[in-house]
Amino acid sequence: MKTLFGFVLVAYCIDITFGACYAKLEDGDHCTPKDGITMLAGSELLMPNVCEKCTCSRHSGSSSLFLSCCGYGKYAGVFAPPPGCEVITGEDGCSIKIVQAIDHSQPCVH
Template sequence: MKILFGFVFVAYCLHVTFGACYFKLEDGDHCTPKNGVTMLAGSELLIPEKCEKCTCSRQSDSSSVYMSCCGYGIHTGAIGPPPGCEVIAGDDGCSVKIVQALDHSKPCV
């Protein structure tokens, strides 16, 4: 129980960045991701210009909501391509392409 309380307290006081995600605990009925859009509890938001997906959830037995936003595609986190290859963004800016390091027009096999 002390561990759970400690986690909730830290999350409440700070915006925590963890890998390709960030989390935030807010009072009230809505969450506000970094793009400034207001989300109601129980909703999800896709932010394609940032390759990010956010969810806003009601905390049980609380007047707070919990927001988590995580990158997807190219913004998922570290992607380790095979030797001689590179990871680049696809045509939509979010999808992942693994291509030859010396010629980005050729896929890595």
């Protein structure tokens, strides 16, 4: 029973991670989302290699910058398609399509 509970807990955490957003305050004149990338205040960055969109803005009432990043497309969150349908990843690797389970060339209509 403990093993099953542990597996369910890990699976739940993975789903949360894929649909996650994160934000942080940063000092200095730029934001740093990851991997040494830098962003100026007022800029927006789309990172299709990780399906993530970030914005860097001046935090109100302070000299700090506010970095906010969220997943998009297949990493926008966790959801389930209607019965008889499936979710497939688009050609860009991030976007999703909801299609009929028996024929992926047809859109899901419900």
